Amino acid sequence: xxxxxxxxxxxxxxxxxxxxxxxxxxxxxxxxxxxxxxxxxxxxxxxxxxxxxxxxxxxxxxxxxxxxxxxxxxxxxxxxxxxxxxxxxxxxxxxxxxxxxxxxxxxxxxxxxxxxxxxxxxxxxxxxxxxxxxxxxxxxxxxxxxxxxxxxxxxxxxxxxxxxxxxxxxxxxxxxxxxxxxxxxxxxxxxxxxxxxxxxxxxxxxxxxxxxxxxxxxxxxxxxxxxxxxxxxxxxxxxxxxxxxxxxxxxxxxxxxxxxxxxxxxxxxxxxxxxxxxxxxxxxxxxxxxxxxxxxxxxxxxxxxxxxxxxxxxxxxxxxxxxxxxxxxxxxxxxxxxxxxxxxxxxx
Amino acid sequence: xxxxxxxxxxxxxxxxxxxxxxxxxxxxxxxxxxxxxxxxxxxxxxxxxxxxxxxxxxxxxxxxxxxxxxxxxxxxxxxxxxxxxxxxxxxxxxxxxxxxxxxxxxxxxxxxxxxxxxxxxxxxxxxxxxxxxxxxxxxxxxxxxxxxxxxxxxxxxxxxxxxxxxxxxxxxxxxxxxxxxxxxxxxxxxxxxxxxxxxxxxxxxxxxxxxxxxxxxxxxxxxxxxxxxxxxxxxxxxxxxxxxxxxxxxxxxxxxxxxxxxxxxxxxxxxxxxxxxxxxxxxxxxxxxxxxxxxxxxxxxxxxxxxxxxxxxxxxxxxxxxxxxxxxxxxxxxxxxxxxxxxxxxxx
DNA sequence: AACGACGCTGTAAGCGTTTACATAAAATTG
DNA sequence: CAATTTTATGTAAACGCTTACAGCGTCGTT
Numbered sequence: 001x002x003x004x005x006x007x008x009x010x011x012x013x014x015x016x017x018x019x020x021x022x023x024x025x026x027x028x029x030x031x032x033x034x035x036x037x038x039x040x041x042x043x044x045x046x047x048x049x050x051x052x053x054x055x056x057x058x059x060x061x062x063x064x065x066x067x068x069x070x071x072x073x074x075x076x077x078x079x080x081x082x083x084x085x086x087x088x089x090x091x092x093x094x095x096x097x098x099x100x101x102x103x104x105x106x107x108x109x110x111x112x113x114x115x116x117x118x119x120x121x122x123x124x125x126x127x128x129x130x131x132x133x134x135x136x137x138x139x140x141x142x143x144x145x146x147x148x149x150x151x152x153x154x155x156x157x158x159x160x161x162x163x164x165x166x167x168x169x170x171x172x173x174x175x176x177x178x179x180x181x182x183x184x185x186x187x188x189x190x191x192x193x194x195x196x197x198x199x200x201x202x203x204x205x206x207x208x209x210x211x212x213x214x215x216x217x218x219x220x221x222x223x224x225x226x227x228x229x230x231x232x233x234x235x236x237x238x239x240x241x242x243x244x245x246x247x248x249x250x251x252x253x254x255x256x257x258x259x260x261x262x263x264x265x266x267x268x269x270x271x272x273x274x275x276x277x278x279x280x281x282x283x284x285x286x287x288x289x290x291x292x293x294x295x296x297x298x299x300x301x302x303x304x305x306x307x308x309x310x311x312x313x314x315x316x317x318x319x320x321x322x323x324x325x326x327x328x329x330x331x332x333x334x335x336x337x338x339x340x341x342x343x344x345x346x347x348x
Numbered sequence: 349x350x351x352x353x354x355x356x357x358x359x360x361x362x363x364x365x366x367x368x369x370x371x372x373x374x375x376x377x378x379x380x381x382x383x384x385x386x387x388x389x390x391x392x393x394x395x396x397x398x399x400x401x402x403x404x405x406x407x408x409x410x411x412x413x414x415x416x417x418x419x420x421x422x423x424x425x426x427x428x429x430x431x432x433x434x435x436x437x438x439x440x441x442x443x444x445x446x447x448x449x450x451x452x453x454x455x456x457x458x459x460x461x462x463x464x465x466x467x468x469x470x471x472x473x474x475x476x477x478x479x480x481x482x483x484x485x486x487x488x489x490x491x492x493x494x495x496x497x498x499x500x501x502x503x504x505x506x507x508x509x510x511x512x513x514x515x516x517x518x519x520x521x522x523x524x525x526x527x528x529x530x531x532x533x534x535x536x537x538x539x540x541x542x543x544x545x546x547x548x549x550x551x552x553x554x555x556x557x558x559x560x561x562x563x564x565x566x567x568x569x570x571x572x573x574x575x576x577x578x579x580x581x582x583x584x585x586x587x588x589x590x591x592x593x594x595x596x597x598x599x600x601x602x603x604x605x606x607x608x609x610x611x612x613x614x615x616x617x618x619x620x621x622x623x624x625x626x627x628x629x630x631x632x633x634x635x636x637x638x639x640x641x642x643x644x645x646x647x648x649x650x651x652x653x654x655x656x657x658x659x660x661x662x663x664x665x666x667x668x669x670x671x672x673x674x675x676x677x678x679x680x681x682x683x684x685x686x687x688x689x690x691x692x693x694x695x696x
Numbered sequence: 697a698a699c700g701a702c703g704c705t706g707t708a709a710g711c712g713t714t715t716a717c718a719t720a721a722a723a724t725t726g
Numbered sequence: 727c728a729a730t731t732t733t734a735t736g737t738a739a740a741c742g743c744t745t746a747c748a749g750c751g752t753c754g755t756t
Contacts, residue, residue: 002407003463003487005712016736021714031734048485050463052400052409053712056741059350061400062460071444072429074422074629081420084446088453093460096419096444098432105436112410112441115351115398115742116464137396139351255633281422285603287635353742364706369744379704401742404711463712 004045012041024049055116063093064308065117067109069125071098074252074280075297079145082301083121090309092118101188103128107135119312121304123147125191141311145304148190154311157304157329161191164293164333165198168247168275171291171335173206175273175343177245181213183227183257185249189219195249195277213243217253224253228260242272245341251276251283251292258286258340273341277333288339295333303329352393360389372397403464411441412656413465415457417473419446422600422628423645427493430649431469438657440466449536451476455483462488467660469652471495473539489659493652496538502659505652505677509539512641512681513546516595516623519639519683521554523621523691525593529561531575531605533597540567543597543625561591565601572601576608590620593689599624599631599640606634606688621689625681636687643681651677 010020015034023030023038024047030038041047055061066083068076080096087094095117099106106124113120114137123145124132133149136142143155172180182199185192196214203212215230217223227248235242248254254276258268266272268288276283279294307329358368363382371378371386372395378386389395403409414431416424428444435442443465447454454472461468462485471493472480481497484490491503520528530547533540544562551560563578565571575596583590596602602624606616614620616636624631627642655677 003485006714007712017713018715018737019735022735025714029734034734046484046486048459048462048483050404050712051460052403052463053741054463054714055400056398056404056712056743057714059741070429071432071442072425074425077420077422077425081418084419088446088448093457094419094444096442098436100436109441111396112399114396115400115402135396136394137351138394282630282633285630285635286633354744355742365743366707366745367705370705373744377704382704398742401711402744404713404742405744407711 003050004047005050006047008045009038009041009047012045013037060118061093061116062091063095063117064119064121064305064312065095065097065110065113067097067099067106067113067120067122067124069099069101069123071096074282075250075278078280078297079123079301079304082298082303083305084301085298086302086305086309092305092309099124101126103131106132110135110137119143119308121145121308122149122153124149125189127188127190127193129190141308141315143304143308143311145300146191154314155307155328157300157307157331159191159295159300160330160332161194162198162201164277164295165195165200165247166202167198167333167335168277168293169199169202169206171337171341172245172247172273172275175245175269175341177243177273177343178207179210179212179241179243179245180207181215181231181243181246183215183217183224183246183248183253185253186218187216192219192249195247199247217249219250219252221252221256221259224248224256225260226256227253228257228264232260232264232266242266244271245273245275248274248276251278251280251290254290254292254340255282255286258288258290269339269341269343273343275335275341279336283336284338286340288342291338291341292336293333294336296331300331351398352395353398354395356393357386357389357395360393361385409441409464409466410439411443411465412467412469412653412660413443413445413458413461415445415447415454415461415468415470415472417447417449417471419444422630423598423626426628426645427471427649427652430646430651431653432649433646434650434653434657440653440657447472449474451479454480458483458485467491467656469493469656470497470501472497473537475536475538475541477538489656489663491652491656491659493648494539502662503655503676505648505655505679507539507643507648508678508680509542510546510549512625512643513543513595514550515546515681515683516625516641517547517550517554519623519685519689520593520595520621523593523617523689525591525621525691526555527558527560527589527591527593528555529563529579529591529594531563531565531572531594531596531601533601534566535564537567540597543595547595565597567598567600569600569604569607572596572604573608574604575601576605576612580608580612580614590614592619593621593623596622596624599626599628599638602638602640602688603630603634606636606638617687617689617691621691623683623689627684631684632686634688636690639686639689640684641681642684644679648679 010017023035097109119141124147129149142153144153146158180203184196215227276290276292279292283290283292358365371383445457467489472495477497490501492501494506528551532544563575624638624640627640631638631640
């Protein structure tokens, strides 16, 4: 039941284990005849090299570990795509794991990756991610995506969430919204807090003294739905009008929001204008198509991996101790103006 | 620059390497005092066990390999979610790889996984996947998802694509469509061919003698757009009316189709009714919401992994040679009736 | 007081590879 | 044709870890 080992192949081909290894790895100092016999034996026995043994002796795995909050869904999937494309271009494999928002799971995942990867790409946008830093192997090159982890990383790529929040508000104001509201992400999420901060600062600047409704969601479609419902109910009770513009902290929630608004018979964008965040693929297909702050999620993944590869090369070349904390790229989200915020008559 | 090894930890804690190992793995035959010293040394040195070495000696990795055509996008992402949920429930890790439709890449991926995983979950819906079977390590438990790979697998879970095609046609007929068309997936894709076959058989049965327009897409949104355009152009040229019902072989293409139809000012569903396939999350949000054949993509992944775990357990228990080809589950897609095919006045 | 039982610890073998080094055979040279 | 280089092959060590086994105190029991 055990798989064939190199020893088996060598015996079958009647050569030494060293020659077998050389033949299989395509080194040139092997007689053609021997190579033929070895390859034949290998395929006959369905030999597959033991990656663990190999990485043990070679001290490299050609694999990078990717740790994300989740490994599915529009957003993370798109990150993975970026990472995948960049990784395959360099012949690297991916060990992907999701932490499900749980620091302990993240720690467990990191340990499980230990010794199986040459570098780590981590996204852990939680406010308490510093705990993660404490267990990260010192020797592994590390790049973070949109995470505040500490100063252990050799590179990082992050999003200007605050600036995005500001842009969203400015856009809604441009479109003539006189009252604003915000559906935020969870308080435990660093990014969500930054977006909220951006919203508040810009909203207070543009509409001094005004009250802005806030609802705390958790980045799921369902919570966006609840958020819109909450605003609708509150307005029904107090008799106040609905906010004219809502900045929703991610597109998934904005989609839920759209659903609730449609159910309630509120016209988007004319009664309520909506701006999301992320520009996940689904945003284009929502009805009306969703205005949003494009982050370039694909590029987040791609450039993250590139940064990591750089760090890995630096690391292996200069076997030195000088591990300077690498560059920190910040990308600015860009407004994508679609129908959900395109008001017919912005009462200038 | 190298990471700390167990030996380093042992030296630091002033114990033997064996005791260090025992302490770290939580065996009970270690003195409390020793355990404390070891754990302290380990965290001081940021020790992370070398997974390769571990799997080498233990002959297991607690990791399963997942090979999909791609590892992103609505469909595969949803599969991964199912696999992830089931895997984490069992404490298994995931080594994920995409083959990008290239058999050689798939082969490379399988080799790269060799010796790093305890089992393999493979989806390779290509007509020439038999080539893959030839390189799969004999000893690894293998489960396939929606793939015709040969008889090497210990289990498989697949979709009744033919039946789904039939259901789609029957539904369109029910809705009063008198003329039908089909946008198919690529000819190299086994599943696409089955759906097409289902369409043709049912269409010929329901509408004997009629011609059905066909367009060959490649499962991308863009090709769906092209397909609809092709139908529109052909009809404009010949003066014939548009087909009243289109069965599109997956939802992504159906979304593209919807876009083209909207651009052309064709009313969906009243002028043209549409049915997709898969029920990916985006289907609900299209406008109009897309009727489709739900496959339960999440469950495909989840049950696939469960099958694999079963096979792995069988494998390790009965160390026997009896590897019977495991069960083959077939799931039937179920019609989800949304607005894209809900015709006001089915002219009975 | 001698004995076995028990609990903790260390020594060393072995997991499947790669690769430096030694060796043997073949090819090149003067 | 002997001396020398080149080329092909084999031997054995090393990678970091787990674990069978042996060693050795410490007890409790006759």
